[in-house]
Amino acid sequence: MVPTLLIAAIVGLALGVFLQKGRFCFVNAFRDFFAYKDSRVTKGVLAATLLTMVFWGIAYQFGYYQGFWTPEWGLTGLVGGFIFGVGMTYAGGCASGTLYRAGEGYLQFWLTLLFMGVGYAAFTVAFPTLESAYFEPLTFGDGVSLFAVTSIPASLLALAIAGGGVLVYATLLGRSATTATPEERSNAASVQLTVLLAPIAGLRQFARGTIEYVRGLARAWRDPLAASKRPWDPRTAALGITGAAVLWFTQVSIVGVTGPEARWTGYLLSQAGVEAESYEYWGSVLFQGQGVDVTTDMVMIGFVIVGAFLAAFWSGDFSVRVPKRRRLPNAVGGGLLMGAGSRLAPGCNIGNIYSGIAELSVHSFIAAVGIVAGVYVMTHWIYREVGCAI
Amino acid sequence: MPSIDDVTNAPDELSDDEADDLLEEADLVQDMMGEMCPYPQVEAKKGLKKLESGDLLVQETDHVPCTENVPQAVGDDADARVWRSGDATYRIYLRKR
Numbered sequence: 411m412v413p414t415l416l417i418a419a420i421v422g423l424a425l426g427v428f429l430q431k432g433r434f435c436f437v438n439a440f441r442d443f444f445a446y447k448d449s450r451v452t453k454g455v456l457a458a459t460l461l462t463m464v465f466w467g468i469a470y471q472f473g474y475y476q477g478f479w480t481p482e483w484g485l486t487g488l489v490g491g492f493i494f495g496v497g498m499t500y501a502g503g504c505a506s507g508t509l510y511r512a513g514e515g516y517l518q519f520w521l522t523l524l525f526m527g528v529g530y531a532a533f534t535v536a537f538p539t540l541e542s543a544y545f546e547p548l549t550f551g552d553g554v555s556l557f558a559v560t561s562i563p564a565s566l567l568a569l570a571i572a573g574g575g576v577l578v579y580a581t582l583l584g585r586s587a588t589t590a591t592p593e594e595r596s597n598a599a600s601v602q603l604t605v606l607l608a609p610i611a612g613l614r615q616f617a618r619g620t621i622e623y624v625r626g627l628a629r630a631w632r633d634p635l636a637a638s639k640r641p642w643d644p645r646t647a648a649l650g651i652t653g654a655a656v657l658w659f660t661q662v663s664i665v666g667v668t669g670p671e672a673r674w675t676g677y678l679l680s681q682a683g684v685e686a687e688s689y690e691y692w693g694s695v696l697f698q699g700q701g702v703d704v705t706t707d708m709v710m711i712g713f714v715i716v717g718a719f720l721a722a723f724w725s726g727d728f729s730v731r732v733p734k735r736r737r738l739p740n741a742v743g744g745g746l747l748m749g750a751g752s753r754l755a756p757g758c759n760i761g762n763i764y765s766g767i768a769e770l771s772v773h774s775f776i777a778a779v780g781i782v783a784g785v786y787v788m789t790h791w792i793y794r795e796v797g798c799a800i
Numbered sequence: 801m802p803s804i805d806d807v808t809n810a811p812d813e814l815s816d817d818e819a820d821d822l823l824e825e826a827d828l829v830q831d832m833m834g835e836m837c838p839y840p841q842v843e844a845k846k847g848l849k850k851l852e853s854g855d856l857l858v859q860e861t862d863h864v865p866c867t868e869n870v871p872q873a874v875g876d877d878a879d880a881r882v883w884r885s886g887d888a889t890y891r892i893y894l895r896k897r
Contacts, residue, residue, distance in 0.1 A: 433865045441838060448872045502836030514864075515888075518836065641864070722888075729888035731862050734834045792838055796845040 417661050418710040424654040425665070425710075426717020429510040431725070432647020434458075436504035436759040440785040447799045454644025455763070456579075460572040461652040462768040466659050467568025470557050474660045479669075480553030480771045481756055486545060487777030490755030491762065495784020497751050498759065499792065501744025505667040505758035508748075509711060513718030518733035521741040522748070523671075529749015530672040531679065537691040544754070556770035567770075576616065577609055584612030639725045655765070662706055664765040667714075668752035669696070670707040677702055691753075755780065811871045811880040814893065819883035822893055827855040833862050833889075840866045841873035844894060848877050851896045859892040867892060 428434065432454060439455040442448040469475050481487075498504045501522050503511055508526070511519040533540070557564040585608040623645055630637035655665050676692035680702045687693040687702050697703070722728040733741065752758040755777045757766060763781060766774020790798050814822065823829070828847050832840040840859055847857045857878070859870060867890050871880030878894035 433868070435837075435865065438837065438865060438869065442841075442869060442872065445838065445841070446873050446875060448869070450868075450872075502838070518834070641868070726884075726886045727864050727888050729862060731888075732834055733836075737834065737836060737839075740836065789838075793842060796842055 414662065414706050415709055417657065418706045419713050421654045421658045421662075421665075422710040422713025423717035423720070424650060425506075426510055426513060426714040426719070427721040428642075428647040428650035428654070429506055429714070430514060430718040430721040430727070431642040432644045432650075433641065434510075434644060434647045434651065435507040436763060437498050437502065437507060437785065440782055441499055441789045444786055444789045444800045445793050445798050451644050454648045456575065457645055458648035458651050459764055459767050460575050461648060462655045462764070463770070464565070464568045464572050465652060465656045466664075466768050467557060467564040467566075469656065469660050471564040476659070476661065476663050478555045478558070478769050478771065479664045479666065479757075479761065479765070480555050480769075481773045482549045482553045483551050483773040483776055484549035485776075486548045487755050487757075487762070487773050488780040488783075489548065490751050490753070491757075491777040491780020492751075492784040492787075493747050494751030494755055494758060495781040495786075496788045497744045497747025497749075497784075498781075499744075499785045499788035500740055501748060502740060504760075505671070505748065505752065506714070506760050509667065509714045510718035513715040514722040515719075515728050515730045516733075517731060518737060518741045521733070521738070522745040525742050525745025526668070526671060526749035526752075527675040527678075529746045529751075530668075530675040530753060532746075533750050533753040534672075534676070534689050534691040537689070537695075540754075551772075553771065553773050556772070571770075577613075580612030580616050581609045582612065583615050584608035584610065587611055587615065641725075655768070658710070662710075664761075664769055666707065666757070666761040666765060667711055668748075668758040668761065669756075670705070670711045672696055672749075672753065673705060673708050674711075677704060677708070751784075811867070811882045811892075814881050814883040814891075816883070819891060819893075822856065823858055823891065825856060826858040826893075827851055828857045830857065830859045832859045832866065835861065836863060837865055837869055838873070840870050840892075844870050844874050844892075845877075848874060848894065848896050853896050855896050857894040857896065859894070860889065861892065862889050864888075864890070866890070870894075 433451070434454060435451060436455060439451040443452050501508065503519055503522065508519045508522050512523055557567065560567060623643065627646065658665055673696050676686040676696060680686035692702060693699065719728065755762065757774065757777055759781060762774040762777035767778060828851060830843055830847055832843065840861055840863065844857065844859060851857060867882045870892050874880065874894055876897065878896050881893045883891040883893070
């Protein structure tokens with residue numbers, strides 16, 4: 411048990427540090443893309459997901475893994491994901507963002523965490539009813555990872571998907587580069603040519619960007635102490651998060667946040683005298699009949715807060731931040747929607763967008779669509795007075 | 801044109817003296833302490849609408865991501881510079897174009 415706890419501490423600390431230093435925020439990634447087409451963090455999220463997919467695929471193929479998380483798929487992912495997406499946009503932080511910002515000293519996100527706990531508890535109480543009224547009619551099939559059902563070796567499948575993703579990105583990049591100079595498109599033939607050349611132009615730009623990034627990284631290494639206090643590129647965060655996730659996948663499980671949080675809620679309530687185990691959702695679903703106790707993943711997400719605190723303190727970004735009173739509804743409402751939504755889906759942005767897509771879980775593709783749709787709708791509402799780009 | 805090169809384009813930083821001098825000539829100062837994204841972005845856009853070209857809008861914030869997100873959100877509407885206190889408070893200076 412001690413080595414597993416040590417791994418939980420290392421992975422948690424690493425995730426906390428990289429999330430904090432890279433400002434790795436899923437709300438930012440999608441909201442700011444919809445609001446004003448800012449895709450800096452979106453690229454970091456995509457890079458982390460695709461890289462993790464490749465390494466998990468390799469680990470899975472060679473048997474170095476502990477198991478997938480593949481809930482049954484259906485419309486639950488879409489409905490719950492949508493509620494979660496609305497909640498995280500309103501709260502101003504996703505499941506992982508709430509954790510690392512709690513570590514940075516934001517009292518608002520401690521309040522968000524508290525109300526996510528209320529959401530988990532409310533869901534648990536309603537679970538028997540929800541099972542027959544919500545989960546049964548909306549669930550269509552058994553949960554499955556595409557890694558497990560195809561005859562294609564997992565590492566090749568992951569590489570193909572990641573390669574496809576990069577190619578699509580390069581095409582979009584190349585296209586935006588060519589459409590930026592309309593005067594060059596003098597006739598139909600050259601238009602066709604630029605469309606064909608778009609992936610190549612994009613790939614070259616992508617390669618240039620990557621080389622530039624690696625040079626920047628090398629420059630940063632010349633003065634590591636100063637660099638460690640500066641904000642980091644989201645791509646650096648993506649690399650670090652991938653490393654931590656690979657260690658976790660080979661030793662424990664996929665990375666999740668709201669599952670362990672829902673377990674924390676049950677555990678803390680049981681310490682306060684509530685018979686948590688007698689509730690079906692805590693007793694037999696979350697703790698799988700093993701008794702309400704501290705599990706490895708609960709320790710890991712606790713260390714995410716510690717890691718974020720250490721990184722923020724080191725960088726001069728730590729301070730106890732008191733929210734304005736008019737933002738309390740965001741923490742309360744957003745937290746409740748995130749807590750309940752992550753159970754209704756099930757899964758949060760980490761379980762479904764990051765880990766779920768990296769493990770090619772069918773359920774997570776649906777839930778990811780739901781979450782992103784929720785962010786889209788909520789972003790338009792928050793930006794209603796100044797307008798969104800998309 | 802979006803490019804992967806522009807992943808980190810934090811605005812230029814101001815020295816302590818520059819930051820104090822500029823604060824005195826600000827045409828609009830917004831107190832964004834304790835505020836989360838995206839509200840400072842929305843307020844910056846609203847604030848800039850009220851100002852004339854060449855006017856200066858200053859936001860005081862303790863939310864680190866705002867130092868990158870607010871300048872990105874206002875885009876070509878303003879030239880942005882940032883001051884970091886080193887103690888988890890920041891000021892964002894937006895000069896309307």
